[in-house]
Amino acid sequence: MLPFLSRADEAMDSNRDGIMQARETGTLGKLMVLLDLVTHADAPLRFTDILSLAGQPRGTLHRQLGHLVEEGLIEVDVDGRYAPGLRLLDFAARSWARNEFRLIAEPHLADLQQATGETVHLGVLRGSSIIYLDKVEGRQPVRMYSQIGNASPCYCTGVGKAALSRLPAESLANLLADLSFTRFTASTHVSAETLLAEIREIADLGYAFDREEHEAGIRCVAAPIWSEDRTFIGGVSITGPAYRLSMELLRQWAVPVQLAAGRIMEGMRIRLGPRR
Amino acid sequence: MLPFLSRADEAMDSNRDGIMQARETGTLGKLMVLLDLVTHADAPLRFTDILSLAGQPRGTLHRQLGHLVEEGLIEVDVDGRYAPGLRLLDFAARSWARNEFRLIAEPHLADLQQATGETVHLGVLRGSSIIYLDKVEGRQPVRMYSQIGNASPCYCTGVGKAALSRLPAESLANLLADLSFTRFTASTHVSAETLLAEIREIADLGYAFDREEHEAGIRCVAAPIWSEDRTFIGGVSITGPAYRLSMELLRQWAVPVQLAAGRIMEGMRIRLGPRR
DNA sequence: CGGGTTGTTCCATTATTCGGAACTTAATTT
DNA sequence: AAATTAAGTTCCGAATAATGGAACAACCCG
Incomplete structure (x- = not known):
């Protein structure tokens, strides 16, 4: 796999008491x-x-x-x-600057931003978190590092749920079993059952919404990006304020988001060579 | 000291053979x-x-x-x-988001950018490197992480030389003794002697120039920022293309840069409380 | 197929980490 | 100001993890 690929199903070693377990290293x-x-x-x-x-x-x-x-x-x-x-x-500046996935995705993110005028995010699934790798905003100079690098839960973000929909069944089951939910807003998923149900839906549709599940007043539509062997999984999303992004508009944008995701996957395949 | 303060004189453990030495940890x-x-x-x-x-x-x-x-x-x-x-x-996203020095400096960087229209940098001396903590550009959306987080040599950057001018004599001597020079452009310092001479000049003047020493065609003027006990040292700079930034213009900008540095130091003193 | 290159595993030796307890310093209470 | 408690630091024998040489496996490439 490329440098940006790694096991997407690794478990996180923490529990609710605040006492953290040592890893096997x-x-x-x-x-x-x-x-x-x-x-x-x-x-x-x-x-x-x-x-x-x-x-x-x-x-x-x-x-x-x-x-x-x-x-x-x-x-x-x-x-x-x-x-x-x-x-x-x-360390991070170097990790970011040369990340292949980000470099491949970059132009497609810009296109998507141009087409919609809203903020575009690129994220990768790591353990049960989504790590944001890039962000393209409109107008105003970006407040750097604002989102990039941040790890967010997979169960309440558009990119996260889109990514989960492409995880092999077994990995998904393991991940869900270890997941602990935090209610961020009224619509945050707080049970593996309802989450799993939505993930199945997303797997069929090919895109996911965030209906103000992580932050009140913020919606998004996201599409998954995955390598053939499913060891690498991420996603792209368009995000914005609920008052501007009706669910209807988001449904329309599902198409361009999926197209962008497709082009990024295409770019990955080219980089990877025909063999894989 | 604040969280952003640390020994500015620690030595770096590397040599020219590409074989790196283990530290004492x-x-x-x-x-x-x-x-x-x-x-x-x-x-x-x-x-x-x-x-x-x-x-x-x-x-x-x-x-x-x-x-x-x-x-x-x-x-x-x-x-x-x-x-x-x-x-x-x-890790880095969190390190950056809550860095006190950066938070204090932020508004003053924006002011300086507004006043000059050119790119403003904030850097900190760590070992013999300058780590860029923030960057405020004009117009165009910032390519994030572009410079932020990057470690650059202290001997060929404006912020670096400004910082060195505020280092206690002994620390400076130690740092210079261990320094190895790489020639980036025709005007890069390549000996401790000429560098030291310029640092003494800068100590008197209160500001430093980068005369295309790190990158051909790029100039800057910088002012140092330091804590009273000199354990924390950094700097602000205005950077831009040589064709637009004549040395004359840079000399004029020395004043606003020093003023900005002064205001940031003032902000630090308030945060630190009157005792120190 | 054979020979070099590259990457992986094993295990007795060695060095580092561990962690309880004693100690110093600073803060708080009486 | 003295006594008390909390906070942080140092020490050292015992426990554990890292070391590194060598043997082993996989992979090219001619």
């Missing part, structure tokens, strides 16, 4: 759990905060954080609070 | 060296490429890469080549 796994804690927090965390979240012995945690700081993955402020480090930016 | 350090190799490469690397670059035994390297892949920091394509992983994006 020894030392690295434990450190990444900490990095996750620090980067996902709403504000810089103090040592004790992390201590209770990580459930590690004090001495151990102290050294682990020290190493992360030493490497620039985490930074410490005057008050001894831990915040994400800037070295992460450098 | 045990297992993590070794893995980060690998991640550096993969993210800094121009194209996905094959196992053997990394083998020669990293100078590790095959078995060891194999396991290390396996762990990085397992954690999503690196991804493997069909041909077994290694590329940066998308998990890095998620």
Whole structure:
């Protein structure tokens, strides 16, 4: 597979108590759990905060954080609070700049934006999250990094549900089994049953809606993008405010979104060569 | 210090042979060296490429890469080549979105852009690199991530040289001693002596120029931003094409750039509280 | 088919991490 | 101001994970 392809069905190791489980990668796994804690927090965390979240012995945690700081993955402020480090930016900038999937999709996203005048997103399924890889807005200069790179749940985003509709049955079942739902709005799916029902519908139609399920007042229509072997799955979407995007309009736009998705898949096939 | 503050004088561990040294952080350090190799490469690397670059035994390297892949920091394509992983994006998006320095500087960058019509950059000194934290362009929608997050050398960028001019003498000496110069254009500094001479000048003037030293045809004027204890150092700059930005014009803009830098420092002081 | 290249697995040795406890420092209460 | 509690740091024997050499498998390519 291309560099942007990876197992779309890997499980996430977290539970509801805030205590995170180490992954099967020894030392690295434990450190990444900490990095996750620090980067996902709403504000810089103090040592004790992390201590209770990580459930590690004090001495151990102290050294682990020290190493992360030493490497620039985490930074410490005057008050001894831990915040994400800037070295992460450098890593990410490179990861993004050369991502093949993004490069292939880029022109088609621009076309779609031109055709509709609304914001276009490109996302990839990673675990049970959608990671947004690109965004093309109209008019106003984009607030960079605004959405790009962010991981959003798959069960309440258009791209997410579109992606799930192309997941092999077994992978989908595993993913749904481990999924925990958070109600963001009145229309957010909160059960695997209703979600699965909609995913089946989407699989037939070939496109998905987000009916203000993630953010009140925001709708979108999305189409899936997948590799033949289904190891790589993502999607494109058109997003905008509900007052401007009626469900009727979204239904009309399902066609151009699917066309764009098709062209991107075509581009992938060319890059991949005829053999696959 | 604030979360965005960290030792500005830490040394970088790399040498010219392409063999990178492990840092003093045990297992993590070794893995980060690998991640550096993969993210800094121009194209996905094959196992053997990394083998020669990293100078590790095959078995060891194999396991290390396996762990990085397992954690999503690196991804493997069909041909077994290694590329940066998308998990890095998620980390970085959060690191960026909540960075205090950037948040404080944001409005002043916009003002500066409005006043001059040219591109404004915000950067921070990390080791001997400048990491760009923000960018405000005129007109055209920004190509996101384009510059943001990128690490550039300190000795050939306006922000870099401005930052160096505020580094304590000892830290500066250490940094210069370890610096290795790459000639990007005809006017790039390639010796510590000439660089030091210019830095002394900049320290007096309070602003720095980039006279097409990093990229031919691109000039800039920059002013330093620093915390009182000099543990945090960065800068703002106005950048643009040489044909439009005469040296005369840049000299005029030195004033607004310094004013903007001053206002950002003021903002930092308020955030930090009166005690420091 | 044969020979080189590339990637993977195994396992005894070695180095690192682990984690309890003692210790220092800072903040809070009496 | 002294006493008390909380917060953060250091230490070191025991437990664990990383190391790296070598053997093994897969893949080209001529």
